[in-house]
Amino acid sequence: YRLNAQYRWSDNIMTYAQWSTGFKGGGINPRPFFAGQALPFGPEKLSSYEAGVKTDWLNGAVRVNVAAFYSEYKDIQLTLNECPGLGPVARPCARPSNAGNAEMKGIEVETTLQPVDGLLIDGAVSYLDFDYTYLNPAAGGPGNPTGPQFGDTRPYTPKWKWSVGAQYRVDLGDAGSLTPRFDVAYQSDMYVDA
Numbered sequence: 001y002r003l004n005a006q007y008r009w010s011d012n013i014m015t016y017a018q019w020s021t022g023f024k025g026g027g028i029n030p031r032p033f034f035a036g037q038a039l040p041f042g043p044e045k046l047s048s049y050e051a052g053v054k055t056d057w058l059n060g061a062v063r064v065n066v067a068a069f070y071s072e073y074k075d076i077q078l079t080l081n082e083c084p085g086l087g088p089v090a091r092p093c094a095r096p097s098n099a100g101n102a103e104m105k106g107i108e109v110e111t112t113l114q115p116v117d118g119l120l121i122d123g124a125v126s127y128l129d130f131d132y133t134y135l136n137p138a139a140g141g142p143g144n145p146t147g148p149q150f151g152d153t154r155p156y157t158p159k160w161k162w163s164v165g166a167q168y169r170v171d172l173g174d175a176g177s178l179t180p181r182f183d184v185a186y187q188s189d190m191y192v193d194a
Contacts, residue, residue, distance in 0.1 A: 017051040024077060029095050037083055037095045045074040063112040076100040082138040099136035105129050118169040125162040130154045153191045160188040
């Protein structure tokens, strides 16, 4: 479901707020190593809240958009490194399971600048704070699942990301145009296990 409200304060400023839900379907372990690992797992569920402002300034030469969000995950699908109840002979495990719940909050800022005709500069930065409210210890990293590496990491979810780009369109008359572009991007550490 998605519920959205927005209000345009002027031709240059619009604010919005929304609530939405989503899910990732469940299933049965697609690659069991042992018959006891062929178990079902349920859907992953998400409720997300977002508010933001979109602005244009100087006749569209400057655009700044800001969004803040908060999400609640339930029954996160993670791969278990240990299969509870099957003992050490059931390794490797690698069984998908609803192994956690979490809260996620963050902010995103995007901007576009057009200081002169033909020149476009754009940039974005985002911060994401992900915290498990519950995590099955069998879904922890390799080795001791409750050791020092066990923490609040969501697979494939970096905390910081930013990018900056610039391009300039050179008019070549009847031959068209040429637009060289330069981009730089950064992403903080990313993990493949909880």
